[in-house]
Amino acid sequence: MTNDVLIIGGGIIGLACAVELKLRGANVTVVCRDFTAAASHAAAGMLAPDAENIADAAMLDLCRRSLSLYPDWISKLEELTSLNTGYWPSGIFAPVYQSPITNHQSPAYWLDKAAIHEYQPGLGADVVGGWWYPENGQVDNQALVKVLRTAAESLGVSFKDGVTVEAIAQQEGQVIGIQTNIGFLRADHYLLAAGAWSNQLLPLPVRPRKGQMLRLRVPEFVQELPLTRVLFGENIYIVPRRNRSIVLGATSENVGFTPDNTPAGIQSLLQAATRLFPQLADYPIQEMWWGFRPATSDELPILGESHCKNLTLATGHYRNGILLAPVTANLIADVILSKTTDPLFTHFHYSRFQNTPVPTQSSTTTSMLTHPANFTNGHSKNLSLQPAEFNLQDSGLVIAGKTFQSRLMTGTGKYRSIDEMQKSVAASGCQIVTVAVRRVQTNAPGHEGLAEALDWGKIWMLPNTAGCQTAEEAIRVARLGREMAKLLGQEDNNFVKLEVIPDAKYLLPDPIGTLQAAEQLVKEGFAVLPYINADPMLAKRLEEVGCATVMPLAAPIGSGQGLKTTANIQIIIENATVPVVVDAGIGAPSEAAQAMELGADALLINSAIALAENAPAMAYAMGLATVAGRIAYLAGRMPIKNYASASSPLTGTITG
Numbered sequence: 171m172t173n174d175v176l177i178i179g180g181g182i183i184g185l186a187c188a189v190e191l192k193l194r195g196a197n198v199t200v201v202c203r204d205f206t207a208a209a210s211h212a213a214a215g216m217l218a219p220d221a222e223n224i225a226d227a228a229m230l231d232l233c234r235r236s237l238s239l240y241p242d243w244i245s246k247l248e249e250l251t252s253l254n255t256g257y258w259p260s261g262i263f264a265p266v267y268q269s270p271i272t273n274h275q276s277p278a279y280w281l282d283k284a285a286i287h288e289y290q291p292g293l294g295a296d297v298v299g300g301w302w303y304p305e306n307g308q309v310d311n312q313a314l315v316k317v318l319r320t321a322a323e324s325l326g327v328s329f330k331d332g333v334t335v336e337a338i339a340q341q342e343g344q345v346i347g348i349q350t351n352i353g354f355l356r357a358d359h360y361l362l363a364a365g366a367w368s369n370q371l372l373p374l375p376v377r378p379r380k381g382q383m384l385r386l387r388v389p390e391f392v393q394e395l396p397l398t399r400v401l402f403g404e405n406i407y408i409v410p411r412r413n414r415s416i417v418l419g420a421t422s423e424n425v426g427f428t429p430d431n432t433p434a435g436i437q438s439l440l441q442a443a444t445r446l447f448p449q450l451a452d453y454p455i456q457e458m459w460w461g462f463r464p465a466t467s468d469e470l471p472i473l474g475e476s477h478c479k480n481l482t483l484a485t486g487h488y489r490n491g492i493l494l495a496p497v498t499a500n501l502i503a504d505v506i507l508s509k510t511t512d513p514l515f516t517h518f519h520y521s522r523f524q525n526t527p528v529p530t531q532s533s534t535t536t537s538m539l540t541h542p543a544n545f546t547n548g549h550s551k552n553l554s555l556q557p558a559e560f561n562l563q564d565s566g567l568v569i570a571g572k573t574f575q576s577r578l579m580t581g582t583g584k585y586r587s588i589d590e591m592q593k594s595v596a597a598s599g600c601q602i603v604t605v606a607v608r609r610v611q612t613n614a615p616g617h618e619g620l621a622e623a624l625d626w627g628k629i630w631m632l633p634n635t636a637g638c639q640t641a642e643e644a645i646r647v648a649r650l651g652r653e654m655a656k657l658l659g660q661e662d663n664n665f666v667k668l669e670v671i672p673d674a675k676y677l678l679p680d681p682i683g684t685l686q687a688a689e690q691l692v693k694e695g696f697a698v699l700p701y702i703n704a705d706p707m708l709a710k711r712l713e714e715v716g717c718a719t720v721m722p723l724a725a726p727i728g729s730g731q732g733l734k735t736t737a738n739i740q741i742i743i744e745n746a747t748v749p750v751v752v753d754a755g756i757g758a759p760s761e762a763a764q765a766m767e768l769g770a771d772a773l774l775i776n777s778a779i780a781l782a783e784n785a786p787a788m789a790y791a792m793g794l795a796t797v798a799g800r801i802a803y804l805a806g807r808m809p810i811k812n813y814a815s816a817s818s819p820l821t822g823t824i825t826g
């Protein structure tokens with residue numbers, strides 16, 4: 171039996187799960203950075219599986235199931251606390267301005283113009299009809315969150331308020347604890363319920379979708395409540411509360427975590443609201459706010475088991491987290507305490523974002539997370555000119571005990587398309603591909619779906635900390651990178667390409683920050699591959715603190731200037747006992763070959779391939795150049811002489 175459960179996040183999902191787990195006998199701790207900075211406070215509280223027109227059948231099923239749990243769940247909570255949640259199964263009207271073409275399925279009823287205006291006086295004159303969803307309703311979500319918190323406290327759930335979880339520490343498929351700003355916390359089992367912030371802790375495709383809201387007040391001179399049912403209009407919903415406030419929402423903006431209400435956002439809400447229910451134009455505005463919905467790429471939640479046996483996921487509830495709270499709490503408690511998974515949950519398993527099958531309850535997740543020990547990207551044959559054919563010894567590139575046959579590493583940035591990137595990676599014959607953790611996490615332009623675009627069973631991932639300006643940031647992103655690699659199936663991948671780059675113009679790395687971050691990451695068990703200026707002293711220091719390679723630059727990243735630091739790279743190569751990977755600035759295959767001829771152990775090339783007119787062809791050429799340069803190095807080049815030396819013999823020539 172799992173005794174201690176630690177929940178990350180104190181929004182409605184974390185709180186609902188806490189109450190349910192506690193009621194079933196677990197010891198529960200909720201760790202939360204900010205109880206009010208949560209989508210759960212910002213929401214409108216509609217319970218609207220039908221009005222929302224949910225297309226996904228399993229999602230609709232889940233939402234309806236949750237709606238059916240609402241009455242009993244609310245009674246239980248209100249009894250426990252003697253507080254009111256404002257639950258109101260009022261029904262929802264969805265007025266329209268044009269007659270619909272499609273028919274909604276029961277439980278929706280079509281009301282023609284006369285009927286809807288009769289049932290709901292005060293609607294805009296251009297409303298031509300509407301749907302009536304008698305089974306949908308609303309709850310005062312802010313009141314409900316308070317009730318849940320009070321219930322949890324009265325049951326003995328322990329709360330750690332104002333505490334930020336910084337990392338989820340894992341070992342061999344188990345979470346061993348969480349790193350927080352107040353220290354390391356441990357439990358038997360962990361539940362991630364961090365809403366829109368979830369992917370700061372695990373590489374899940376959960377992004378913030380901002381919604382702006384405002385509240386009006388029914389003025390004193392209006393005696394009776396003008397609205398007693400939710401109006402679900404086009405780009406607007408109007409949610410009347412029993413306490414005479416009226417909630418208007420909501421915008422849907424893809425602006426990351428950009429805070430604040432904006433004139434454009436509020437104007438759009440007011441315009442749509444007063445068109446639908448004109449008398450609102452004279453109602454006083456009481457309050458405005460905004461919040462971040464936790465949106466996944468397929469707009470469905472992520473529920474149930476994770477890649478770690480003792481970590482469960484309950485996140486990504488997007489537009490319906492208030493509605494889905496009771497069913498989530500019930501089924502998550504089943505998963506954690508009874509180890510049973512409702513068949514419906516398989517539809518919401520995190521692995522749908524990977525190209526791997528969903529593991530069953532009885533199987534361990536290891537099958538999903540293992541990969542072939544020897545990496546071939548399937549296309550390296552063309553480039554495998556074997557030095558052994560010429561009596562040359564080359565045992566391959568060994569980094570942190572892992573052997574790779576290819577000595578070329580590539581990147582994923584700057585390609586015109588994912589398809590071009592995939593073809594180029596294949597054509598290069600590389601076995602290591604570096605991925606910018608931050609850009610993948612934030613779905614930066616050109617990085618959408620990137621993590622899933624390569625076959626990580628064949629390519630070794632080198633997560634990099636691009637975009638980090640300080641040692642602290644790089645350490646945090648490195649930890650995320652390790653989780654990302656794990657989640658994508660490389661359980662034992664502890665590699666990180668460390669980049670600490672405060673300067674945007676030359677993209678030159680900060681040597682002090684790099685050394686500090688490297689020391690820390692080595693202590694945490696990472697195989698650190700630091701990107702550095704070609705500084706032999708720094709290279710030595712990094713080697714001394716335990717880095718797995720050093721990666722001196724040939725020239726600034728993306729400059730394509732070629733080998734500008736040859737003399738220093740040569741000193742680094744002469745003195746290094748770890749592999750030297752020449753990284754950045756290589757513009758042409760001749761320069762790749764030249765770096766390898768110097769004795770570099772490997773190369774990392776991105777821009778020169780991605781920005782070539784024919785990227786896959788250039789990737790192939792870079793692969794050949796890397797092999798050629800390596801063989802030339804092993805073959806031993808002729809010495810350079812000051813004067814000409816005739817190629818043909820000077821003796822035994824025929825005289826005429």
Ligand SMILES: Cc1cc2nc3c(=O)[nH]c(=O)nc-3n(C[C@H](O)[C@H](O)[C@H](O)COP(=O)(O)OP(=O)(O)OC[C@H]3O[C@@H](n4cnc5c(N)ncnc54)[C@H](O)[C@@H]3O)c2cc1C
Nearest residue numbers: 179181183203209210214215216335365381490491492493
């Ligand atoms: C404008 C708007 C309107 C909405 N309307 C509705 C609606 O009408 N009906 C409906 O069903 N749903 C609605 N939703 C969606 C619903 O609000 C969300 O799906 C739901 O609140 C998600 O709950 P949650 O607990 O997962 O996340 P949140 O409520 O966001 O809670 C997450 C919590 O985790 C904490 N946290 C995050 N990271 C960390 C960390 N590293 N360490 C510690 N703590 C952390 C945060 O501080 C926060 O308190 C709406 C959302 C918005 C924004």
Ligand SMILES: CC(=O)[C@@H](O)[C@H](O)COP(=O)(O)O
Nearest residue numbers: 581727728754755775776777
């Ligand atoms: C992708 C990556 O890690 C780059 O930052 C790397 O330094 C390669 O540089 P080029 O793009 O100049 O090849």
